[in-house]
Amino acid sequence: MSFDPATLTYDEKGLIPAIAQDAESGDILMFAWMNAESVARTLESGKVTYWSRSRQSFWVKGETSGHVQTLVDFRIDCDRDCLLVLVRQEGPACHTNRRSCFYTAVREGDEVELMKPMV
Incomplete structure (x- = not known):
């Protein structure tokens, strides 16, 4: 059965959330x-391509920074309204130069920084 991106459930702006996960570490x-x-561009090229809401344009991850996400696997959740892209990440994924955007935890009511920017 071939896949058609039109079969996904998009919000009123035509968008669907996508979570990027490191295919090797699971992070x-x-x-x-x-x-x-x-x-469609992600599946065709193997380079993960997002939609930038602020710029209203396509954003190929790593195109300017060199921190490329190469697609390893593409998954759709059971409601077809959220995506999981398993990737091979080169360098940091976060614009703050950290490996992950999820570097802040709340523990015992305090914010704790879990990782420093990569050098």
Whole structure:
């Protein structure tokens, strides 16, 4: 059965949430948005492509920074309204130069920074 990005459930702006996970370590790296065209581009090119809401344009992860996400596996949740992209991440995934965007924890009511920026 061939896949059609139009079969996914998008929000009123035509977007679907996408979670990027390191295919080797299992670490959650980041969250971003995709639309039907960025889904298609990701599957065709193998380079993870998101939709930038602020710039209103496609965003190929690592195109300017060199911190590329190469697609390893593409998964759809049971409701078809959220994506999981398993990737091979080169360098940091976060724009703060950290491995993951999820570097802050709340423990006993305090924020704790779990990782420093990569050098």
